[in-house]
Amino acid sequence: ENQRVSVAVVDRNGNTIVTLRGDGAGPQSYESAEKKAYTAVSWNAPTTELVKRLEQAPNLKDIPGTLFLGGGAPVTSKNAPIAGIGVAGAPSGDLDQKFAQAGVDALAK
Template structure:
């Protein structure tokens, strides 16, 4: 008979846990090493500098300017007793600011964004673009556009930098007048 004492349950659990930790660390290290090898190591993540001849520069409307233009459009409509929504989008058609005036209809919010997107996309007032539908009716099939009066482009250095869209007034002519009022504050 051996005089060796059997380890306690607690000792066996601790030793087993330590063994599992060592095996787990080995597996994680192996996976990490293989992942680094497959991506080419750290040098694959290094940034590559583009040549200056492969670059262009663009001008963007600031958030402060977009907010000022949107507020000016809402204020012009409120002065006439109209409740409208106003959207200002950047040169890529992404919303910078959208304001929904007190009492503006629920449909006006999306319509304002779509008019702004349409104005900046074609660098033209949407009232003018609506007239083009007679010659090219499939224009209205372009996603995100709305060919109704109420959108005004904003340009800098001859290129579009933003679009202002207004919706909710009783007519597109009024919507466009308010969009032009928003654009006008940027030219002052």
């Protein structure tokens, strides 16, 4: 969709497996993508859903290494998290989330 994004994939323990920085992606997008992936795999939930949890538990955002913005999606096997995909750099978290979920969907095929 002609967006300038970075993508990160982390394993179940949050260790970075691969990162890709698209042409023109902002310098902050690399680290943001990793944190979104880590957050998604840690809670086995899309980061767009986790943002909603901040209303009841605002201290969640203080956990080191996490980022509660749209763009993180867990990769699961038998409903258990095995990896996380994070995308950052699009003009909205909704687009980042769409791209992260597309990665998860591609792996499910």
